[in-house]
Amino acid sequence: MKQYGVNELRRMFLEFFESKGHLAMKSFSLVPHNDNSLLLINSGMAPLKPYFTGAEIPPRRRVTTCQKCIRTGDIENVGKTARHGTFFEMLGNFSFGDYFKDEAIHWTWEFLTEVVGLDKDRLYPSVYVEDDEAFNIWNKEIGIPAERIFRFGKEDNFWEHGAGPCGPCSEVYYDRGEKYGCGKPGCTVGCDCDRYMEIWNNVFTQFDNDGHNNYTELKQKNIDTGMGLERLASVVQDVDSIFDVDTVRALRDKVCELAHTEYKKDEQKDVSIRLITDHIRSATFMISDGIMPTNEGRGYVLRRLIRRAARHGRLLGIEGKFLAKLSETVIEGSKDGYPELDEKREFIFKVLDQEEEKFNKTIDQGLSILAEMEAEMEAKGEKVLSGENTFKLYDTYGFPVDLTKEILEEKGLSVDEKGFQAAMEEQRVKAREARAVTNYMGADATVYDQIDPKVTSAFVGYDSLTAESEITVLTTDSELTEALTDGQSGTIFVKETPFYATMGGQQGDTGVIRSENGEFEVQDTIKLRGGKIGHVGRVTKGMFKVSDQVTLEVAAKKHADTCKNHSATHLLQKALKTVLGSHVEQKGSLVTPDRLRFDFSHFEAMTPEEIEKVEALVNQEIQAALPVVTDVMDIEEAKKTGAMALFGEKYEEKVRVVSMGDFSKELCGGTHVANTSQIMVFKIVSEAGIAAGVRRIEALTGDGVFAYYKNVEEQLQEAAKTAKTTPVNLTEKIEHLLAEIKELHSENEALKSKAAKDALGDVMDQVRDINGVKVLAAKLEGVDMNGLRDLGDQLKEKLGEGVVVLASAVDGKVSLMATATDGAQKKGAHAGNLIKAIAGLVGGGGGGRPGMAQAGGKNADGIDAAIAKAAEVAAEQMK
Numbered sequence: 001m002k003q004y005g006v007n008e009l010r011r012m013f014l015e016f017f018e019s020k021g022h023l024a025m026k027s028f029s030l031v032p033h034n035d036n037s038l039l040l041i042n043s044g045m046a047p048l049k050p051y052f053t054g055a056e057i058p059p060r061r062r063v064t065t066c067q068k069c070i071r072t073g074d075i076e077n078v079g080k081t082a083r084h085g086t087f088f089e090m091l092g093n094f095s096f097g098d099y100f101k102d103e104a105i106h107w108t109w110e111f112l113t114e115v116v117g118l119d120k121d122r123l124y125p126s127v128y129v130e131d132d133e134a135f136n137i138w139n140k141e142i143g144i145p146a147e148r149i150f151r152f153g154k155e156d157n158f159w160e161h162g163a164g165p166c167g168p169c170s171e172v173y174y175d176r177g178e179k180y181g182c183g184k185p186g187c188t189v190g191c192d193c194d195r196y197m198e199i200w201n202n203v204f205t206q207f208d209n210d211g212h213n214n215y216t217e218l219k220q221k222n223i224d225t226g227m228g229l230e231r232l233a234s235v236v237q238d239v240d241s242i243f244d245v246d247t248v249r250a251l252r253d254k255v256c257e258l259a260h261t262e263y264k265k266d267e268q269k270d271v272s273i274r275l276i277t278d279h280i281r282s283a284t285f286m287i288s289d290g291i292m293p294t295n296e297g298r299g300y301v302l303r304r305l306i307r308r309a310a311r312h313g314r315l316l317g318i319e320g321k322f323l324a325k326l327s328e329t330v331i332e333g334s335k336d337g338y339p340e341l342d343e344k345r346e347f348i349f350k351v352l353d354q355e356e357e358k359f360n361k362t363i364d365q366g367l368s369i370l371a372e373m374e375a376e377m378e379a380k381g382e383k384v385l386s387g388e389n390t391f392k393l394y395d396t397y398g399f400p401v402d403l404t405k406e407i408l409e410e411k412g413l414s415v416d417e418k419g420f421q422a423a424m425e426e427q428r429v430k431a432r433e434a435r436a437v438t439n440y441m442g443a444d445a446t447v448y449d450q451i452d453p454k455v456t457s458a459f460v461g462y463d464s465l466t467a468e469s470e471i472t473v474l475t476t477d478s479e480l481t482e483a484l485t486d487g488q489s490g491t492i493f494v495k496e497t498p499f500y501a502t503m504g505g506q507q508g509d510t511g512v513i514r515s516e517n518g519e520f521e522v523q524d525t526i527k528l529r530g531g532k533i534g535h536v537g538r539v540t541k542g543m544f545k546v547s548d549q550v551t552l553e554v555a556a557k558k559h560a561d562t563c564k565n566h567s568a569t570h571l572l573q574k575a576l577k578t579v580l581g582s583h584v585e586q587k588g589s590l591v592t593p594d595r596l597r598f599d600f601s602h603f604e605a606m607t608p609e610e611i612e613k614v615e616a617l618v619n620q621e622i623q624a625a626l627p628v629v630t631d632v633m634d635i636e637e638a639k640k641t642g643a644m645a646l647f648g649e650k651y652e653e654k655v656r657v658v659s660m661g662d663f664s665k666e667l668c669g670g671t672h673v674a675n676t677s678q679i680m681v682f683k684i685v686s687e688a689g690i691a692a693g694v695r696r697i698e699a700l701t702g703d704g705v706f707a708y709y710k711n712v713e714e715q716l717q718e719a720a721k722t723a724k725t726t727p728v729n730l731t732e733k734i735e736h737l738l739a740e741i742k743e744l745h746s747e748n749e750a751l752k753s754k755a756a757k758d759a760l761g762d763v764m765d766q767v768r769d770i771n772g773v774k775v776l777a778a779k780l781e782g783v784d785m786n787g788l789r790d791l792g793d794q795l796k797e798k799l800g801e802g803v804v805v806l807a808s809a810v811d812g813k814v815s816l817m818a819t820a821t822d823g824a825q826k827k828g829a830h831a832g833n834l835i836k837a838i839a840g841l842v843g844g845g846g847g848g849r850p851g852m853a854q855a856g857g858k859n860a861d862g863i864d865a866a867i868a869k870a871a872e873v874a875a876e877q878m879k
Contacts, residue, residue: 387419
């Protein structure tokens, strides 16, 4: 059998499946696109998920890829064994509802035996225990004896993750010979030793699991195949492990050369050699996809890989920076399949150099501090480094907690991770609280303060909404970076931009920045000190690097709407001066694509007539189709022309004067329509006071006005529908309804009064004489508080001098009312105190004046007791 190299095998696989009608797609980025469930692409199938779920239509129903993958689940074991690695390439052939088991299995066999030339007698398939279909294809069609086909259970040969598409799989194992085996009797496929190596896995996605292990057949059945390229190469080249295949071996040898050592001479050194070999492969590929070393997410994975490799280089005695040199070997070995490595060579070296330098600055200091901490631990007989000390190493000396753990583990020690997390959280809280406090210069420090002051941006958007330019600076939310990648938020700075930055009340532009392989959604444009213009937003696909050539494109509709609203504020200011007087001064404005807001000095609310006049005047100038002309001139010259300047505003020596016919002339740096007719129409929607002597107008233009009237019309239609009439007859209908309501109200009051009198019945029989004062305490049925008050007044008149207490319940809600005449009050009666004394019996509270008081309660069962007590309290008061 010919010992093909890694690059040859990759090419052979892709070409084989191309010959079977597959579209060979280049490897997707390691950064998942629109997939928050993954930090990094970890399988050939992961970036194709949208095609499997039907969320996106595949470019062809048969696809083949060689996908770069990173898995860091067992990063702790990398180096310690020859089996573990973080970076690998996954060969795959995929069918989205096209071919199924028959073709997939036949092509597996054809590729392995006829194309690669593996010995048929050393290949052993496995199938899911219930998958007779796959068993029969291997047995009857391919011709493999039944005893050489292994049936395994769900754990080994059924792929599923909770609910959703799933299915059985069929794997192919290769017998590498006795020299790789464990030598135990009965060693066969499924043994843990290295003799029988799984090299191919066909997943047959044919079922849907509802999450409760109820399986239904899928209409669209898919094939998802995976085969590790390095694993296949180790079989074909008959070598111990992935660290011995041609391209990886070349890198391993380079590590040995730099360390002046040999592989397989010292097990401790071999751990470091393997770790560096693996980690520099991962780091090189990650940086080529725009991932930058940071302290969170995938950026932290990269930082950790680089720093572990750098430290193990020191353990091997490699002097100075060495990672970029190794990266060169990675690029040479893999550029055949991944041309982007070669294209980004200098960029990759720069990032590695910068990160290694940062680490070198901190590591010596950190190591000596850690050594002191270890000595303290030993003196105290402790085995665990405190969370506080672990945090100190992290915060002060840039030591990632993983690195501290790793160094201590080598000596049988550990760290208090919970304590470390608590210290981290405490620092976060402090940082949050400190953010409100500005620094001595009077402003919060931001990532933008780290930008070189020499960097500036030129605005070229007065005449064009697109521009070609070069990226000068990239930032994340917290630091300067060399690259931004898919899904990351950040800010892009370029030499020349057509994007207007938020200034003078005009909101910044939005739009898109594109590079050869990336797209960035600009959500806001900001102006910073030193003439810098930042495009704030998010990478929606691909990646961006410093020095990339990009095309900038402003969102034209939003920009045009903003211009309409901005030009309208100029017309509005002149119209206000004309209608209200020359005292009107602009006090502030906000211009967005949706609306405009204009604050101005004026001493009273505008009348409806004044608002109407201003609106009519602005619309008149819009209809007049005035040309909007901008002249650049000296500030003094501008003032002589009579251009309106904002009071207290600081202007440059050269200013822009915006004239709209002979009607308006203002100093302004914003963007405008070319002719007032483009504003179309203007509508004031509100006028209100916002401070002493300052009024605010909110208004709309163009499509905003039409949307406003459409909304008004819809509300009118809805109101008419509710009133069961047409919009034309709505006023008449409302007048009719109001008259009806008035009539019904009068009728209702009369009925309530009658009902209250009826409820009163012959309560006069219950009048008692207490010390010469008549006292009436009575319970009524279904009378509300208003009714009780009316009845109280009537009864008081009937009694002459006396005290009246009435109680009633309506829907379980109790009302109590007491009233006392002047004569009764002179003898000691006090309605307020009386109510206070009895309200508790009905589960409520209340009180009032000596002559009149009331209370509410929730306990209707207590009314009888309250009435009985009322007479006692009245008697007590008038002793």
